[in-house]
Amino acid sequence: MKARVHVTLKKGVLDPQGKAIGNQLSALGFGGIGDVRQGKFIEIELAETDAARAREAVKQMCEKLLANTVIENYAIELS
């Protein structure tokens, strides 16, 4: 089983990198660029075959290491 984790900054947390990316996109001539937020994508191979257990394990991984929940949210996809 494979887990895909998206880690993003929480709403209201300033994202200077996202802002810089947005400015650069506008500078490249892409019109209509609104707010840009950047984050991390982490892919994990798991030996676990039960989806519920896998989700619980990945949630623990996010809470302990993959995300800093003071500033970041995470979303988990399993396949």
Next chain:
Amino acid sequence: MKAAVVVFPASNCDRDAAVALEKITGRKPAMLWHGDATVPDGVDLIVLPGGFSYGDYLRSGAMAAHSPVMAEVKRRAKAGTPVLGICNGFQILTEAGMLPGALMRNAGLKFVCRPVKLKVETSQSIFTNKYAAGDVIEIPVAHHDGNFFADDETLDRLEGEGRVAFRYAEGTNPNGSARDIAGIFNESKTVLGLMPHPERVIEPLLGGTDGRAVFESLMAAIG
């Protein structure tokens, strides 16, 4: 005082910290490796130095916060042993949950490496008793992720409990840090994390002596 400095892979201010400690306390600190499972008996100050532990992978301090030695550092801190985290050490302390908040990318996105003016917020701590509250001192910063963030409730609590140790002087905030915060204490004020590097300004030859008082305060408090 029997100090110990923890060395993580890619720490780079560990020896500066060791020199400062030796010069001011007269005693060489123990150097601990991140993989050590124990801290020597009798250690009464643990320093987490500056640097780029584990290459800043994932987030600054995130990997180091879970290294074997940190479990013991946490235990000692809980038992009251003072812990001083400088720069990357501050980042590690927040990632380890030993201090609140998080240190994010500098608001200006640039690595900032220069002396900054700091206001000492309190002299009522083992780390700052040789300063006077309100003193403005000059200490260098050198970081990419020094933008202190915490929710308003946490910031109010830190201020209300006198747990802000240092702020960037008004109008000189180098990184976008919330409420100009440069360094904070834990609840018992036995753990201090700060972004500036006091160990770099301990003698005139190094460009200043404003950092000495941090170590002299610890000497006065711990002996």
